[in-house]
Amino acid sequence: MITTGPVQLRDTLLTVAAVVVILGAARFSRDLIVPFLLSLFIAIIASVPVGWLRGRGLPAPIAVFGVLLLIIGIMALAAILVGATVEEFRAALPAYQARLSGLVSDGARRLSAYGIDVSQSGLLETLDPKTAIRFANDLMSGLGQVLSNVVLIMFTVMFMLFEGTSLPAKLQTMSQSARFTSAHRLAEVVDSTKRYIGMKTVISLGTGALIWLGTTLFGLDFAILWGFIGFLFNFVPTIGSIIAAVPAVLLALVQLGLFPAVAIAAMYAAINIGIGNFLEPNVMGARVGLAPLVVFLSLVFWGWLLGPIGMLLSVPLTMVVKFACQYNDGTRWISILLGPAPRPIEETPSP
Numbered sequence: 324m325i326t327t328g329p330v331q332l333r334d335t336l337l338t339v340a341a342v343v344v345i346l347g348a349a350r351f352s353r354d355l356i357v358p359f360l361l362s363l364f365i366a367i368i369a370s371v372p373v374g375w376l377r378g379r380g381l382p383a384p385i386a387v388f389g390v391l392l393l394i395i396g397i398m399a400l401a402a403i404l405v406g407a408t409v410e411e412f413r414a415a416l417p418a419y420q421a422r423l424s425g426l427v428s429d430g431a432r433r434l435s436a437y438g439i440d441v442s443q444s445g446l447l448e449t450l451d452p453k454t455a456i457r458f459a460n461d462l463m464s465g466l467g468q469v470l471s472n473v474v475l476i477m478f479t480v481m482f483m484l485f486e487g488t489s490l491p492a493k494l495q496t497m498s499q500s501a502r503f504t505s506a507h508r509l510a511e512v513v514d515s516t517k518r519y520i521g522m523k524t525v526i527s528l529g530t531g532a533l534i535w536l537g538t539t540l541f542g543l544d545f546a547i548l549w550g551f552i553g554f555l556f557n558f559v560p561t562i563g564s565i566i567a568a569v570p571a572v573l574l575a576l577v578q579l580g581l582f583p584a585v586a587i588a589a590m591y592a593a594i595n596i597g598i599g600n601f602l603e604p605n606v607m608g609a610r611v612g613l614a615p616l617v618v619f620l621s622l623v624f625w626g627w628l629l630g631p632i633g634m635l636l637s638v639p640l641t642m643v644v645k646f647a648c649q650y651n652d653g654t655r656w657i658s659i660l661l662g663p664a665p666r667p668i669e670e671t672p673s674p
Contacts, residue, residue, distance in 0.1 A: 353629050358475060360629070360640070362483060368524050373387055376389065394480070408548040411545065412544075412545055419577045530594060530598055535547060537594070541586065543571065552570070558635050559634060559637065564599070568592075613641060614661065622637045625641075644657075645661045
């Protein structure tokens with residue numbers, strides 16, 4: 324009994340040391356981990372159409388290869404469209420700079436009439452449209468470095484999909500053994516993760532489509548690029564919508580003027596508030612939510628650990644941890660801490 328305290332302290336220190344070593348190793352080897360996580364993410368999304376095709380009687384190899392060809396085609400089309408849009412942006416940049424100079428000069432004259440002196444060079448530097456192209460380049464560079472291993476990623480996705488077709492049978496075999504509870508919990512974690520990522524992807528596609536449609540109706544150039552960025556950053560709640568809106572609003576200010584830029588900013592806010600505050604909770608349920616502080620900390624943590632792709636996948640990765648902890652009695656408290664505030668229990672009046 325006397326050694327209980329030192330033993331507990333030793334175990335705690337060993338656990339902390341093990342976590343530090345694991346995180347350090349993961350950060351050091353993220354060039355290997357990130358393609359694997361991206362492959363897993365794609366495989367989870369692709370497992371839905373594969374399961375649908377197999378349910379219609381299609382053999383597993385044909386279903387898997389058909390979905391893989393569809394994914395490769397979509398990725399190639401997106402790369403062509405977005406790449407061409409970025410090149411058009413670069414070509415049109417001198418014209419935007421000329422418009423910006425005129426806009427800043429006019430604004431400086433109006434402010435001078437009220438006795439406010441403004442540095443035109445400072446405004447031009449702050450509102451430089453190159454900010455948008457640098458933003459797009461930084462975004463695409465992190466994703467492009469990972470997608471440069473597209474052959475490795477597609478092969479990994481293929482093997483994951485083939486393995487996924489046999490996973491239900493394996494879980495059923497496990498459930499017939501003494502590990503019924505573990506198999507049942509594993510199946511629930513897999514189903515919850517698949518459901519969350521599938522719904523989040525569909526909602527993100529809808530967000531990107533609405534942004535593309537809205538910017539097209541406003542007449543903003545490069546609407547495909549803004550829709551694609553909106554789709555990607557919808558996986559990052561709260562600040563993702565702000566990051567996605569900045570380059571589009573900046574370009575609208577240069578191309579269309581102040582009031583259209585304000586209207587486009589309001590459109591972004593309406594889309595993200597409507598989807599984030601109303602559609603997602605109703606479709607996905609409150610049980611898949613995360614506390615706002617957890618969202619921010621997960622963004623910082625996964626971004627530090629895995630780079631730009633870690634930031635995009637921060638919430639799905641944290642949701643996997645939440646689901647895994649939720650189905651274990653010893654770790655359910657972690658799931659509760661990660662989730663939003665529980666609803667107060669209404670007391671029923673006693674008769």
